[in-house]
Amino acid sequence: MKQPLHARWKRWQHALVQSLLLYHGREDHATVRVLLLACIGTVGMPLYYVIWQHFFPQEYESLPLRMFGILLCALGLFARQFTRPMLDLYLLVALSYIFPFFFTFMFVMNHASGVWGESLLIGLVVLFHFDTGLALKAYVIGTALACAAIVALGEGAALLGRPVLQQLPVHWFTIAVLSAAKISRNVLAQEKLAGLGAGLATVAHELRTPLTSVDANVRGLLRLFSDINGRGAEDRLGTIDALARIQFEVRHMNHMIDLFLLSATAVRQNLRPVETVSMETVVEAVLKRYPFSSTGQQKMVALEVRRDFRFAGQAELSVVVLLNLLRNALKAVQRAGKGRVRIVVDGAHEPPRLLFIDTGCGIPAPQMALIFRRFYSYPPHNGAGIGLALCQEIMEAWNATIRCVSRESAYAIFVLEFPQQLPTSR
Numbered sequence: 001m002k003q004p005l006h007a008r009w010k011r012w013q014h015a016l017v018q019s020l021l022l023y024h025g026r027e028d029h030a031t032v033r034v035l036l037l038a039c040i041g042t043v044g045m046p047l048y049y050v051i052w053q054h055f056f057p058q059e060y061e062s063l064p065l066r067m068f069g070i071l072l073c074a075l076g077l078f079a080r081q082f083t084r085p086m087l088d089l090y091l092l093v094a095l096s097y098i099f100p101f102f103f104t105f106m107f108v109m110n111h112a113s114g115v116w117g118e119s120l121l122i123g124l125v126v127l128f129h130f131d132t133g134l135a136l137k138a139y140v141i142g143t144a145l146a147c148a149a150i151v152a153l154g155e156g157a158a159l160l161g162r163p164v165l166q167q168l169p170v171h172w173f174t175i176a177v178l179s180a181a182k183i184s185r186n187v188l189a190q191e192k193l194a195g196l197g198a199g200l201a202t203v204a205h206e207l208r209t210p211l212t213s214v215d216a217n218v219r220g221l222l223r224l225f226s227d228i229n230g231r232g233a234e235d236r237l238g239t240i241d242a243l244a245r246i247q248f249e250v251r252h253m254n255h256m257i258d259l260f261l262l263s264a265t266a267v268r269q270n271l272r273p274v275e276t277v278s279m280e281t282v283v284e285a286v287l288k289r290y291p292f293s294s295t296g297q298q299k300m301v302a303l304e305v306r307r308d309f310r311f312a313g314q315a316e317l318s319v320v321v322l323l324n325l326l327r328n329a330l331k332a333v334q335r336a337g338k339g340r341v342r343i344v345v346d347g348a349h350e351p352p353r354l355l356f357i358d359t360g361c362g363i364p365a366p367q368m369a370l371i372f373r374r375f376y377s378y379p380p381h382n383g384a385g386i387g388l389a390l391c392q393e394i395m396e397a398w399n400a401t402i403r404c405v406s407r408e409s410a411y412a413i414f415v416l417e418f419p420q421q422l423p424t425s426r
Contacts, residue, residue: 031079031369033130034091038076041098045070058116060109069098084369092138095130099123100142101149108150112163124171128178139175215250218243271397273312279345279354280308282315286322287343300333301326301341309347311418313398321394321402324387325356325414332360332412339411356414363406371404 049066052058072094079087103123107116128135147159158164222243283303292298326341333339339359346353363371374389395402399419406412 031082031087034076034079034082034087034094037094037098038073038079041073041094042070042077045073052115056115058110058113060106062106062109065102065105069102072097091130091134092141095127095134095138096142096145099127100139101146102142104143104146105149107167108146108158108164109153109155111158112161112167117167120167121171121174124174125178128175128182132179132182211250215247218247218250222247271314271317271394273398274314275312276310277313277315277318278308278310279318279347279352280305282318282322283343283345283354286319286326289319290323290326297330300330300339301343303343303345305345306349307347308345309352309418311352311398311400311420313394313400317394321391321416324391328387329356329358329360329412332358332362334360336361336409351417351419353418354416356416357411359411362408362410362412363404364408368404368406372402 045066053061076090076094082090103120107120110116127138150156150159222240329341333341342357344355372388372392374386392402401417404412404414
């Protein structure tokens with residue numbers, strides 16, 4: 001039986017949303033936006049030239065300006081091959097040219113016609129859906145260049161005409177509203193994260209009591225079996241080994257609860273630096289605290305202190321960052337079935353830095369741009385995807401940086417660099 005039109009429309013909407021979510025999951029958010037902008041511009045520039053030149057002729061049209069815009073948009077179709085600095089530069093140039101410059105220039109040269117007034121307003125709305133700082137920079141650069149070009153062509157008087165000036169309050173009000181709306185969205189996102197943190201804290205507290213009970217019973221059984229002599233020695237040893245594994249799993253779950261609680265606290269609290277922290281002290285505390293599965297796993301981790309350094313931060317949040325990195329490194333080694341983990345405290349380097357090096361499975365190049373994205377995890381379904389995003393947020397709050405250098409199936413190096421080295425005594 002044929003489905004009703006409404007049901008088919010709903011199914012098509014759902015399929016489109018799912019495909020877009022899947023596409024966004026594979027690509028960096030900035031890359032996706034550049035690709036969409038490039039596709040729309042590459043089609044829209046020539047299409048609207050035909051419309052405004054032949055169907056609804058305007059007073060002024062410029063084929064060379066549109067050809068440059070088409071070339072600029074077509075360049076954005078190769079955004080996947082751009083490095084991050086290239087992508088940022090391209091975005092600034094493309095946004096400055098397409099929205100403020102081109103639309104402002106055409107608006108004034110067409111003597112503030114209704115068509116170009118509405119087009120300029122729509123262009124500003126699209127522009128300020130990008131990062132506010134980037135959009136403001138592009139708006140100032142593009143508008144200034146457009147005004148300079150208009151004056152150079154001898155149309156400077158039009159800039160001070162009433163039809164042009166009366167649009168400025170509308171444009172500035174639009175910019176203010178869009179900026180305020182983005183602030184509201186950011187506040188809402190923080191509230192959601194705070195809610196997630198509160199939920200994690202509740203789950204952690206609910207799990208703590210039964211885990212403590214299980215651990216206490218296992219310790220009692222271990223003592224009982226250790227004291228029993230006689231037959232069944234192999235069975236007894238096997239039982240002791242199984243109980244020891246259960247006890248390790250309990251310790252590991254307690255460690256994960258601690259990490260959840262620390263992460264939940266970090267989501268809610270102010271991340272700014274409030275104390276001076278010794279990097280060597282924090283690393284040693286984390287290594288003592290981590291629930292290694294065996295002595296062998298513990299020996300996989302080597303600490304090298306070239307020179308200790310102190311930094312402005314928070315000791316508790318430092319533990320959150322290092323626990324996340326250590327856990328990820330050990331999981332990479334486990335997935336690869338080979339490798340070691342090396343932690344290097346390098347206060348002699350300028351700037352002072354901490355290196356987390358594992359020779360495990362590495363990270364594929366296409367995933368590198370996504371690993372610090374919130375709720376993204378690699379491999380898929382491997383955690384909640386908040387660990388590295390939280391690490392980056394904490395580091396940025398301290399004016400520090402975290403980045404990753406990796407080669408698939410070979411190594412991954414997380415580099416944490418701090419803004420200044422405070423004197424320390426050894």
